[in-house]
Amino acid sequence: MKFHHLLLTTCISAVAVSTASNAFAQVEITDERTSGISTSTAGTDGNASDVTITSTGSIAVTTGAAVTVDSDNDVTNSGIVSSEDADDTTGILVDQTVTSNITNTNSISLTETAPEDGVPSTGNGTIAQGSGRTGILISGGSTFTGNVENSTNASIRIQGQDSAGIRLANTASMVGDLLQSGSLTVFGENSTGVDIIGNVIGNLALAGAISATGENSVGVNVGGDVTGAVTVSSSISSSGYVTQQGQTITSRPILAGRDELDSTGNLTQAGSALQVGGNVTQGIQITEIGTVAMFGSAPAILIDGGGTPIAIGQVGQITDPNDEDFDENLQFAFVNQGTLASDSVLDNIDATAFSLANATLDGGINNTSVMSATVYRSGIDPDATAATNDAHARVIVIGGNGIAERINNSGTIFARGVEDTESVYADPDNVLAPNQILVTAIEIDPGGSLSEITNTGTLTAIITGRNGEARVLVDRSGTLHTVNNSGFISALGVSSDVNGEQDTDFNFIAIDVSANTAGFTLNQTPIVDTETGEENDPAIAGDIILGSGADTLNIAAGTVNSDIEFGAGADTLALSNGSVVTGAISDSGGDLTIMVADSSALTITAPGNINATSANFDATSTYSPFIDPAAGTTSLLNASGDVTFESGAIIAPRLANVIDDPTIAFEIARAGGTLSFDELAGSLRSDATPFLYNTNFTRSVTDPNTLVLTLDLRSTSELGLDNVQAAAFTSAFEALQNAPNLGSAFTGITDQVSFNAAYNQLLPEFAASARQFVLANVDGATGAVGSHLNTARRSPERPGGAWIEEFAYFADRDLAGLSEQFRGYGFGITGGLDTSFGPFQTVGVNFGFASTEVEDVLGVDEPLDVLTLQGGLYAGYQVGKLGIDLYAGGGYNDFEASRNVEIGTYSAAARGDWKGTHYNASASAGYDISFGKYYVRPSATFSYLRLNEDAFVEEGSADIALAIDSREAEVGTATGLLDIGARFERERSWFAPALRLGIRNDFINDGVMTTGNFVSGSNPFALTSEEFPDTGIVLGITFSAGSNYSSFSLDYDADIRDGFNRHTARLVVRMLF
Missing domain, CATH: 2.40.128.130 (Autotransporter beta-domain)
Known part of the structure; x- marks a missing residue:
């Protein structure tokens, strides 16, 4: 805790203790009671007194409150406070302006008898029958001064609709800290674990497990303002899924279990695990041991001011970097150092981990651990009368009037969509058609605002299925202007068909800032491992879609495997420091500057003109244009200005397949200004071109500023094939022509050793x-x-006998030519009668018989x-x-x-x-x-x-x-x-x-x-x-x-020849008769 937080708590406690000890005695309840007690009349002769329920004491009520705090006295429950099947009951009630400390060290249990036939199924009833039950309630129209604590090893257990574990009513306020360190569970519709509707001048410390179960039920609701910090150091969860036996579902059952739930379970949607609708001065922090989990469609954490915008301050109160206690990881309004997860559990239900709207996060969001969202998707039932609901997994959503200055990620943020393989492939002969799966790691909606993302960890959107779209960063607001990546940004897809028989249709988007009109910059730089001192190579996988502003992609490390769509602005693609960019490139405005330097490589993977203003490849760079021989198309670098290949630059064409014609020429670059390369000095290196072909670069006979690439198929002797290999070449080359993927793989080979292998x-x-x-x-x-x-x-x-033998052998054939070599071993058993x-x-x-394995x-x-x-x-x-x-x-x-x-x-x-x-x-x-x-x-x-x-x-x-x-x-x-x-x-x-x-x-x-x-x-x-x-x-x-x-x-025998050895061992046993 911060120093002034502790000071506030200490002062409040001292005042309360001093006031009580100076005037009042303490009353202990050591036996069983069935009627409530009030602090104002608890003492001798009806005087006010502190109240302690000892470990042997209990209060069980059928109406009203077990303990009412209506005077400046403390209440400690070390025993049991309870009610059963009693509506509108309260464990500990504060309904006056008082100074007090309320502490529960044992049990507050307001429950009801479970129905004999179990929890009603969905639509046939509620999971809880009673209502209006609250463990600790601070109400009234005035201020409560003091601390409220549910201590470690204590518990608050509530069953009922419209109920709460701990509640600060909207008409009340609190000066002090609310410390939830024990176990707190609520079970029932429209209920809340910790419900802060009024304002808190102090801290909300959530260090004990909180679980909310029921439709619209919430784990923690912060509807009022908190001038201190909201800190999560344990688990908070919410779920609306309940079995007939009354068990809360927090993990995905197998198919048989889900089928049973559909018919017998109560499957509704709960509210958020943590919901914030008020101002929080000193931020929201999930510590290393904290977990916030949502099982259903509501956001796990929802920060939304509704119609009134709210502000969340920074967690770190020391903002001077020179201060020895300064912590850069806390200079954010929301800090996740633990686990934040949303899991839909069932098919075709959304999942969102963090949602921001109508709120400003001072300093933004910092994730150093794990944030995730997972959805599950059924197949298309041919007998269904209506389409299934969409299911969208989103980790961070910044909605309307949601403002976050930046997102810093050094941990893992991943969105995952999984096809329900158990039901989809239940009948292998009638596999269900796929539904689309949507996953997004970070989404900024129209009206939201996020300026910058810095990633040194992992940002991932992944699909396991057959159809869908995986998106890592999507900005529909047009406010995201910078992404700094030194980690991994990847949109991925894996087929759910383990047999590889089903087709897949995936769309992968790493960055979509197409709404940006002011300009966007992507910086990809290395990060140095502090332990080894080595640079780690960052990577991006998935399409990059840019807007109409002046956009810059500065790739100074690692790899980018992306189709890149530039918009209408004055754009720049700069590669340096050995970076590699692979994908298709387009620019709708034709105003693109390309610079490749410092041993970097630009590889194009699709045909089409790359309209640019200029392009420069230094002496250490590699440029790989795409050529589709079958269609006769190339990725023509078409510049309105100069195109320069410095001496030593490599052009390594990427062929979609092998070329039918023995000799063929393609235009690969055209300069409206000057094409610069020294063809007489052979300044363009071809040592990275397809080994299948001899490569030559020349200027076009009709336009000296057009670069022409000529490919000649090598002969078998030029390929270095031996006699056996050469005899198969015509047939093998035909196979390459008939199989584009295989042919493309061969055209990617650039040396004789790899080609031969x-x-x-x-x-x-x-x-x-x-x-x-x-x-x-x-x-x-x-x-x-x-x-x-x-x-x-x-x-x-x-006169005769029977015999049996076991034998084993090993043989090794050395390389003969370039293609004949093998090694093997075997064993056998033989016997006879003679x-x-x-x-x-x-x-x-x-x-x-004998069995042999021959190794290739x-x-x-x-x-x-x-x-x-x-x-x-x-x-x-x-x-x-x-x-x-x-x-x-x-x-x-x-x-x-x-x-x-x-x-x-x-x-x-x-x-x-x-x-x-x-x-x-x-x-x-x-x-x-x-x-x-x-x-x-x-x-x-x-x-x-x-x-x-x-x-x-x-x-x-x-x-x-x-x-x-x-x-x-x-x-x-x-x-x-x-x-x-x-x-x-x-x-x-x-x-x-x-x-x-x-x-x-x-x-x-x-x-x-x-x-x-x-x-x-x-x-x-x-x-x-x-x-x-x-x-x-x-x-x-x-x-x-x-x-x-x-x-x-x-026996042992060896047959030793030049290039071939065989070793044989035999054991013969003979029985005579």
């Missing part, structure tokens, strides 16, 4: 990875068979999933030291691939599922040379695999979807190995370690051909993968062990 995302899987990993899956299974046969060969002879048969030591059958190293695709089912027959033949193994089998393959294309802000996905079959065979022979426990085994193996893949068409984005033809691939391999091992036998078991070294050669190793086309086009492509390195070194290690009844083998 983006181009690879368009291509199908062509690098033989499917073949290699099916081969790995098959090798895993057949390798297990070979390992099993070797183990069985060294085991005691048994026995001896005729001349064969082992004959059997095996079955297994170069792009952003999801892994290629390969599932392989394998079955086959095998046999092992042993003649002396010579062993021969044979295998023949085949299987089924399932492939799943999800391709993603992400280029800048462009994103698309397509998914392919296809099947395949394979067959394979192998034969190997080895010879054991023993040296006691040790042996050497040279061996040779020949294997063959043929893979057939079905044709398929991808599902997903039509921009990138592919139709791939069936394809075949085969590989034949010869492997020579030398095993060096040992066998150690014990009485009942044995174990045998071994090392392997060898060479492997793929004698059938042609590149895999992939043919197909983009679904959006007709030009086919035929891509042949680079041949794999055909020869590699094989290294391996085995550890086998067993007994008369079982054996196992643990």
Whole structure:
């Protein structure tokens, strides 16, 4: 509190205590009473006395007041003051000119019995039956001197229509402070929590929770004048939504709950949470722990003098900046350091956080925390007979005769509109059509006045839906002349359709000052982080609509993503300090000066003439004109005066799509005066132009003051494509032409590395990875068979057995060319059953499966999933030291691939599922040379695999979807190995370690051909993968062990080639029977 506030309170208290203690005694009520008491007759022999209701005392009345203050005496309630089902009752009543202090430290409860069948539904009755109930009432025609306090941990609970928790009647006035620090609730129509109708010479301190429920009910009403301050340090809320059980609704129920409320709840609109209709000398402040919340359509805070304009003074009483106690955050009439929120809760109802009319705010508004408004919008019911109500979310509204010098925001101000997705998408086959959603963060209506807005925080208007308009700043009064932005101003929209199937129709407005005729200035400057010392980049997103005055946009930091509409005045667009402006620009008067300097960039996003007087781009600047090749239109910079591009300036055209013609020219700038650039010295840099094209700047042959841009499509060699990439270019370019968004994304690429990365995302899987990993899956299974046969060969002879193996592998293909690289891993399980048969030591059958994920190293695709089912027959033949193994089998393959294309802000996905079959065979022979426990085994193996893949068409984005033809691939391999091992036998078991070294050669190793086309086009492509390195070194290690009844083998092998490595591990377990 300010010093003189405390002094006033202290003096009042001292006077009251001195007066009472000098003349009167104190009466304590320690038991239960059912009749009221008056201070003037409470004492002995009917003398005046202070009255204290102790913690054991109570007064329960059926009529009138429990305690009447009609003399200069204090009243303290530490017990219970109550009434039940009694109209026109009062807890503590002051009806005389007295000096007194009134303190409630326990409970004042004036309530009624709830109806047996619950609260009536809307239109069938009121939520409260009684009326005229007031907790503390100061009435009469004279002045009350003293303090009124509902203390911390105390409560005032009122149920009834036309009732109040604490009321200062309009015929009374008060000299002192009103301190509401406890809990205060009112429940009933047309009721008020704290009702200040008379004048207060003192402070209104609201430090305890206040809740008002009922139609037209208000949390706090300040209808009289307050010469001190109004301070909110707790919560104030109001709501007209009540369940049948009598519960106040302060949050949005789910759809089932809302449906139940529609039929059983009492759903009316309450008044404001805080309503001010009188002068407040020392301002209104919501502290860091304060909250003002409205649930319904009334403004959460309403400041309105009605027919009589009122004035709200500054919160900060120390106005000298040199004073050590000066606080710049308090030099405003309204200061929000806490939370101010309005939530409509139900569909199609307005929400307003702060509304000002017929009032002047000295110094304006300062928000350092959060101010918000939220509305919800239903879809259009096809069976409805009437249109739904509009729903508009507005955070700050300055209405007629509302005057606020400025708004300062270092916190967050956001307006939000949300489509009711539960009801809109309840039937996916019959999605409801959208209603329009309107959200506005700050609105100045005709007759209102606001001169300046300074934003270092966040100003946002956001829609989650399918149709609507999000507006951040709208001035219809024509009084807003300056916006200083060092924070974020953004109008945004997000589709409510999570599946992305519904169209959206949004309009985003960041600043609308079209009513301004005197001139408007937007300054966007950086703000320095006091902790790090770094500059934070501000940003604006949404259209900027200017008036007919002389307007200046001074963008000296950050970004502006806006379509900018200048009016008829002498206007200026100035970019500096590395700022970036992106959007369409128009000037209805043609009197626009454009200046771009200090590494700043101006990017135009739509065709149409930019009518200006002059334009200057310094040596560090970038200008990006818009070109629509299909329509043959550009954003022509059309100046009546000079257009200057200093040496070093960059022109980086922005193309709506790729250009059909190999060579085409566009006029991008025209000077009525002089076009300045040095074409002979190549002063205009083109290193930021679309990489797809060679770019050239020349003067028009018919007008030397017109700048012409010529684009020549690069050849595949100039683009740096390898053979495979080049083979797909004609088809891929056709896809770019048929998909404007995709084409635009490619024209935004300005370097070879980024172009190559983006181009690879368009291509199908062509690098033989499917073949290699099916081969790995098959090798895993057949390798297990070979390992099993070797183990069985060294085991005691048994008539048959069952075995099972788990194997895993990893393979890595280095970059071949510019487009072929992959990496993957997999695991599998295979097993078999075998026995001896005729001349064969082992004959059997095996079955297994393997699963693989193949990572796209170069792009952003999801892994290629390969599932392989394998079955086959095998046999092992042993003649002396010579062993021969044979295998023949085949299987089924399932492939799943999800391709993603992400280029800048462009994103698309397509998914392919296809099947395949394979067959394979192998034969190997080895010879054991023993040296006691040790042996050497040279061996040779020949294997063959043929893979057939079905044709398929991808599902997903039509921009990138592919139709791939069936394809075949085969590989034949010869492997020579030398095993060096040992066998150690014990009485009942044995174990045998071994090392392997060898060479492997793929004698059938042609590149895999992939043919197909983009679904959006007709030009086919035929891509042949680079041949794999055909020869590699094989290294391996085995550890086998067993007994008369079982054996196992643990193997590891590595196939190492130039640019390709594969590692395989196997565990084989064999059970004998």
